[in-house]
Amino acid sequence: MTGAHVGTIGTLCCVLGAFTLYATDLSSYRGLQFGMDPTAAATVAGTTPAGATIVHQRPAALIQEMEWQPRPRGLSDSVKEDPVKEVLLSFFNGELFRMVVTYDRYRVEGMTAEDMIEGISATYGMATRPTAEIAYHTSYAEVASVIARWEDSQYSYDLVRTGDRSSFVMVLYSKRLDALAQAAIVEAIRLETQEAPQRELDKQKKQTEEKRLSLEKARSLNKPNFRP
Numbered sequence: 249m250t251g252a253h254v255g256t257i258g259t260l261c262c263v264l265g266a267f268t269l270y271a272t273d274l275s276s277y278r279g280l281q282f283g284m285d286p287t288a289a290a291t292v293a294g295t296t297p298a299g300a301t302i303v304h305q306r307p308a309a310l311i312q313e314m315e316w317q318p319r320p321r322g323l324s325d326s327v328k329e330d331p332v333k334e335v336l337l338s339f340f341n342g343e344l345f346r347m348v349v350t351y352d353r354y355r356v357e358g359m360t361a362e363d364m365i366e367g368i369s370a371t372y373g374m375a376t377r378p379t380a381e382i383a384y385h386t387s388y389a390e391v392a393s394v395i396a397r398w399e400d401s402q403y404s405y406d407l408v409r410t411g412d413r414s415s416f417v418m419v420l421y422s423k424r425l426d427a428l429a430q431a432a433i434v435e436a437i438r439l440e441t442q443e444a445p446q447r448e449l450d451k452q453k454k455q456t457e458e459k460r461l462s463l464e465k466a467r468s469l470n471k472p473n474f475r476p
Contacts, residue, residue: 272373274403274420277347278318280335282403282422285342286314293318293337300339307439309432312339331355333415340432345425348384353415364407364416365396372398372405382406382419383430392417 275282279292286300293316304311314337318330333352338345356364365375375396384392392408395416399405406419 272400274372274398274400274405277335277349277420280337280344280347282345282425283343285344286312286337286339289314289337289339289344293335303338304433304436304440306436307432309429309436310339310341311429311433311436312342313337314339329355338429340425340429343425344422345429346419346421349418349420350410351416351418353410356415359416361395361407361409361416368396368398368405368407368418375407382408384408384411384417384419392419 280289284292287297290297290299293314295314295316300312300314302310303313316335316337318332318335331351333350333355335350336348338347359367369375375398378394378397380394380397381391382394384390390411392411394406394408396407397404402424403420403422408417408419409415410417
C-alpha cells in the first residue's frame with residue numbers, strides 16, 4: 249500500500265471520528281439523532297424545515313425527505329476534506345428513521361471496499377459481511393448489495409456502492425422505525441398504483457373542462473366585437 253493510499257485512509261478515519269462522540273454509539277450521526285423531527289434535524293443540518301419534501305402521505309403515514317450537504321462553500325480546506333458529499337434524511341410520521349450518506353467520488357477515488365471498511369471500522373468497530381440487500385433509494389424501489397454492516401440491537405449502518413459504482417454509500421437506519429416506514433411505503437405505492445387510472449381520468453376531465461371554460465371566455469369577448 250502506498251504512502252498516499254495510507255494517507256487517504258487516515259484522513260477518512262479522522263474525519264469520520266471527528267463527528268462521532270462515542271465510537272460504539274449508532275443512535276446518531278453528526279448530531280442527527282434517530283427519532284428527531286424535521287425541525288430539529290434542520291437546525292442541526294443548518295437548513296430549514298421547509299426543505300423537507302413529502303414523498304408519500306397515505307394511507308396513514310407521512311414520509312418526508314430532506315437533503316443535506318455538509319460541505320457548503322466558503323469553508324476552510326480542512327472541512328472541505330470531508331469525504332461526505334450529501335446526506336438524504338428520511339422521516340416517518342415526523343421521526344428520522346433513515347440517513348443515506350453518499351461519499352464524494354473524488355474523495356474516495358481509488359479506494360477499495362476493504363479500504364472503506366477499514367476506515368469506517370476505526371470509528372464503529374468490527375464489521376460483519378452479510379449476504380444481503382438493502383433498500384437504497386426507497387422511493388424508486390432500488391436495492392443494493394451490502395458490502396459490510398455495523399449494527400447493534402436498534403440500529404444498522406450498511407455500506408453499499410452507488411448505482412453507477414463510482415462511489416460508496418452508507419445507509420444508516422433505526423431498525424424499528426425503518427420496518428414501520430417500509431411497510432407504509434409499500435402500502436402507499438400499492439394504493440397509488442391502484443388509483444392511477446382514475447387519477448388520469450380525473451386529470452383529463454379537468455383539462456377538458458378548463459379548455460371549455462377558456463373557449464367560452466374567448467367567445468364572450470370576441471363575438472360582440474366580430475365584424476365581417
